[in-house]
Amino acid sequence: MKVIDIKNITKTYTDSxxxxxxxxxxxxxFEQGEFAAIVGPSGSGKTTLLNMLGGLDTPxxxxxxxxxxxxxxxxxxQLIDFRLYNIGFVFQAYNLIPVLTAKENAEFILQMQGIxxxxxxxxxxxxxxxxxxxxxxxxxxxxxxxxxxxRVAVARALASKPKFILADEPTANLDSNSTENLLDIMEELxxxxxxxxxxxxxxxxxVKKAHRxxxxxxxxxxxxxxxxxx
Amino acid sequence: MNxxxxxxxxxxxxxxxxxITVLAIVVAVFLSSIMTSMQEGTYSRMIDNVVKFYxxxxxxxxxxxWEKKTINNTFIPTDTLLQVISQTSGVTRYAERLESFxxxxxxxxxxxxxLIGIDPVRENxxxxxxxxxxxxxxxxxxxxGLLLTSNVAxxxxxxxxxxxxxxxxxxxxxxxxxxFPVKGIIRFASPQxxxxxxxxxxxxxxxxxxxYDRATSVVILLExxxxxxxxxxxxAQTLGSRFSVKxxxxxxxxxQQMIDADRSGGVVMKVILYLIIAFGIFGTVIMMVSERKRExxxxxxxxxxxxxxxTILLLExxxxxxxxxxxxxxxxxxxxxxxxxxxxPLPSEVAKSYETFGIEAALYFSGNxxxxxxxxxxxxxxxxxxxxxxxxxxxxxxxxxSLRA
Ligand SMILES: Nc1ncnc2c1ncn2[C@@H]1O[C@H](COP(=O)(O)OP(=O)(O)OP(=O)(O)O)[C@@H](O)[C@H]1O
Ligand SMILES: [Mg+2]
Numbered sequence: 063m064k065v066i067d068i069k070n071i072t073k074t075y076t077d078s079x080x081x082x083x084x085x086x087x088x089x090x091x092f093e094q095g096e097f098a099a100i101v102g103p104s105g106s107g108k109t110t111l112l113n114m115l116g117g118l119d120t121p122x123x124x125x126x127x128x129x130x131x132x133x134x135x136x137x138x139x140q141l142i143d144f145r146l147y148n149i150g151f152v153f154q155a156y157n158l159i160p161v162l163t164a165k166e167n168a169e170f171i172l173q174m175q176g177i178x179x180x181x182x183x184x185x186x187x188x189x190x191x192x193x194x195x196x197x198x199x200x201x202x203x204x205x206x207x208x209x210x211x212x213r214v215a216v217a218r219a220l221a222s223k224p225k226f227i228l229a230d231e232p233t234a235n236l237d238s239n240s241t242e243n244l245l246d247i248m249e250e251l252x253x254x255x256x257x258x259x260x261x262x263x264x265x266x267x268x269v270k271k272a273h274r275x276x277x278x279x280x281x282x283x284x285x286x287x288x289x290x291x292x
Numbered sequence: 293m294n295x296x297x298x299x300x301x302x303x304x305x306x307x308x309x310x311x312i313t314v315l316a317i318v319v320a321v322f323l324s325s326i327m328t329s330m331q332e333g334t335y336s337r338m339i340d341n342v343v344k345f346y347x348x349x350x351x352x353x354x355x356x357x358w359e360k361k362t363i364n365n366t367f368i369p370t371d372t373l374l375q376v377i378s379q380t381s382g383v384t385r386y387a388e389r390l391e392s393f394x395x396x397x398x399x400x401x402x403x404x405x406x407l408i409g410i411d412p413v414r415e416n417x418x419x420x421x422x423x424x425x426x427x428x429x430x431x432x433x434x435x436x437g438l439l440l441t442s443n444v445a446x447x448x449x450x451x452x453x454x455x456x457x458x459x460x461x462x463x464x465x466x467x468x469x470x471x472f473p474v475k476g477i478i479r480f481a482s483p484q485x486x487x488x489x490x491x492x493x494x495x496x497x498x499x500x501x502x503x504y505d506r507a508t509s510v511v512i513l514l515e516x517x518x519x520x521x522x523x524x525x526x527x528a529q530t531l532g533s534r535f536s537v538k539x540x541x542x543x544x545x546x547x548q549q550m551i552d553a554d555r556s557g558g559v560v561m562k563v564i565l566y567l568i569i570a571f572g573i574f575g576t577v578i579m580m581v582s583e584r585k586r587e588x589x590x591x592x593x594x595x596x597x598x599x600x601x602x603t604i605l606l607l608e609x610x611x612x613x614x615x616x617x618x619x620x621x622x623x624x625x626x627x628x629x630x631x632x633x634x635x636x637p638l639p640s641e642v643a644k645s646y647e648t649f650g651i652e653a654a655l656y657f658s659g660n661x662x663x664x665x666x667x668x669x670x671x672x673x674x675x676x677x678x679x680x681x682x683x684x685x686x687x688x689x690x691x692x693x694s695l696r697a
Contacts, residue, residue: 118593119692139597146595153593153695156586161301174595222595 065225065258066092066115071124073110073281084110085121086281092226092260097252099272100262107281108262109230115260116228117145129225146174150219150227152261154234157215158203164190164210165199168218175222189217193247209240213247220251226258233268245271295600299607302580309576310612316572317616318623320565321667325624328663331558333632333656335551339517339540347543348387348418348511349520350527352377355536357508363392363463366506367535376530377512382519387414388507390497394460394468396440396490401448405441405489407458409497418513421478421491428452428476435493437475443486445477452477456490463503470500518660566670569616574678577609581682588686589694598687605682613675617668625664631657 073085085107092098100108113119114126117133126133128148136144145151158167165186172182190199193213195206203211212232219227229248233241245268251257261268269275277285303310343349352373357365369388377386390409395402412431416422422430426442440450450456455473462468472492480486498504514523520539528537541548581588591601635654637643643653 113692113695116593118695139599142592142595142597145593151590151594153590157590159298159587159591161298161305171594174597174600218594 063094064091065094065129066090067127068115069125071114071121071126073114073119074122083281085114088283090276090283092258094258095252095256096258096260096274097249097272098260098274098276099269100260100276100278101264101269102278106278108278111278112228112230112260112262116149116151117141146171146222148225150222150224152212152215152219152227152229152232154231158211160203163200163202164195164206164214167203167214168221171218171222185221186217189220190214192251193217207240209236209244212236212240212244216244216248220257226260229259229261231262231264233263233265238267241265241268295604296607299604299611302604303608303611309579313572313576313612314616314619317569317613317671318620320569321617321620321671322624324562324565325621325663325667326628327558327561328667329628329657329659330655331555332658332660332663336517336658337656338551339547342544342547343517343540345419347540349514349517349540350512350524351538351543352510352512352527352531353508353536353538355533358536358538363461363501363503366390366463366503366508368505369507369510373531374510377510377527380523380527382514382523383512384515385414385417385513387411387418387511388494389509389511390494390501390503390507392460392501392508394458394489396444396448397457398448398450398454403444403447405444407460407489407497408491409494410491411494418511424478424480426477426479428474430476431491431493433493434495435475436473436496438472439476439478439491440474441486441488441490442477442479443483444489445474450474458500460501462501463506466502468500468502566674569671570674570678573609573612573675574681576612577678577682580608581605581685585694585697588689589691589697592689592691593695598689601689602683602686605686606679609679609682610675613671617671621664628657628659632659
């Protein structure tokens with residue numbers, strides 16, 4: 063089943079003297095349960111592409127369909143709500159609300175979804191335990207390492223039961239141990255829970271773990287390889 | 293995890309900044325409430341003084357009396373009328389007066405002055421007139437004697453026991469003439485009032501002016517001055533257009549003008565204080581928003597509607613203002629409560645000049661809750677206006693820009 067279907071999208075920035083074609087005619091689709099990496103040199107358009115996939119930014123032309131919904135048809139709060147219910151996000155850094163504990167950070171998304179307290183509690187504790195933070199539920203982000211913070215972000219993204227999770231360079235600020243640890247958790251969730259992950263990275267070790275590698279250059283896809291899954 | 297809790301924790305992220313902002317508000321609220329309390333306390337004491345001295349809080353007159361103060365524009369204060377007055381809630385006392393102009397002479401000395409017919413007992417309950425007797429004695433009910441104010445007595449060369457000849461015009465052109473022995477000399481604190489004239493018993497005044505049963509005014513005393521407007525309209529309504537009811541500030545507009553002028557002087561100072569509050573909060577709020585651009589972006593990215601984000605930021609701003617007001621009052625209230633009970637005495641030189649005007653010499657404070665309600669409203673409105681900034685910032689948040697911040 064196709065979760066994401068991208069038809070010939072472009073993103074052109076015109077705010078400087080020269081036009082920048084950050085994304086330039088991309089066609090792509092993702093199936094349920096993929097574990098895909100988007101790679102490419104700095105400035106190749108990875109962030110721009112992921113932002114459009116996540117409904118954080120709108121393409122200059124072309125269409126994006128997520129779970130059958132044309133993203134262009136969603137406006138304002140509708141779009142925000144769509145993200146809330148359908149897409150999980152893990153950013154490179156500062157993902158978490160500093161004044162909330164690990165548990166509260168994950169819970170707060172569920173609260174916005176209107177899920178009752180009891181259910182929130184169980185789901186969040188379960189997920190934080192799954193990412194190895196069962197003993198840090200009540201720690202605020204400032205008391206957690208970078209890797210731990212990213213794992214909380216993954217737990218938060220998962221909590222809302224999204225169709226897929228987008229992660230823009232989730233390991234960029236992590237040391238190699240934490241990187242490996244985070245990737246292992248993501249891969250395990252992918253394998254066992256069929257969670258769809260799409261992440262961008264510069265890190266060769268991260269690329270190695272991906273099941274599909276999409277390479278961008280100057281806003282265009284120059285290769286799209288699917289590796290044999292185990 | 294409700295929004296108010298998030299907002300509360302957010303303002304304490306930078307403790308020292310919040311403390312400084314709150315302190316600025318505390319100082320402003322403290323100074324402003326003490327200042328206002330002192331001003332209002334002094335005004336109301338001044339009003340009380342004037343009122344208790346002469347005018348009463350309210351007066352009932354013949355409808356034409358105010359335009360033309362003659363003995364013809366008097367009315368008969370019937371039992372029904374007096375009952376209406378005494379039974380209106382808030383009224384504590386009332387007294388009738390019948391007054392007009394008269395010539396007073398003794399020997400070959402003559403001069404003009406007011407002749408005020410009073411009910412000695414009731415008048416004394418309102419204006420404490422007997423307190424100002426300098427020599428001689430105060431009037432008894434139906435007394436035949438007369439009280440002279442000191443300057444008038446002096447210019448006439450009148451002594452206690454002298455008999456004064458009074459000549460005036462009576463009701464509807466009747467001639468008025470009479471002999472009255474001087475029973476007492478009144479010396480008020482204010483020199484101006486000592487030029488007033490003479491007091492006699494109201495029954496004698498009615499005979500003198502041939503204005504039987506009539507009065508120029510009924511003077512009314514109230515439980516407190518804040519009731520003035522309420523009781524005014526109530527009595528005016530019940531009595532209808534055959535009478536006119538005036539309040540102290542209509543009878544003595546100078547007092548109200550003086551108070552208003554003084555108030556507007558204090559406004560400048562208060563505006564400065566509130567500007568301090570406003571800039572203190574505003575600066576902090578600007579920083580609170582700008583340093584969190586990315587964080588706010590992430591919140592919207594993961595699914596928080598901008599309206600909800602705006603709510604959190606609005607609460608943060610309001611909290612700053614409200615903590616400031618609360619702490620400010622926590623400091624100023626006990627102090628004000630103390631000074632309401634124990635006015636600050638003035639140094640004796642200053643005190644003397646005040647006492648000349650019959651005003652008790654001390655700094656009075658008011659504990660009127662209006663002062664506090666007004667302060668709270670002002671700070672609340674200031675914070676509401678300032679909170680427009682973060683609210684608009686949240687509602688207009690540009691997602692990709694914030695995320696790259
Ligand atoms: N808001 C913007 N205004 C103008 N140009 C932009 C804007 N955002 C991105 N760009 C340009 O678009 C191109 C793609 O940027 P993007 O951030 O998507 O690259 P990236 O692959 O994520 O790079 P990196 O690996 O450094 O994160 C770059 O040339 C960048 O300068
Ligand atoms: Mg990028």
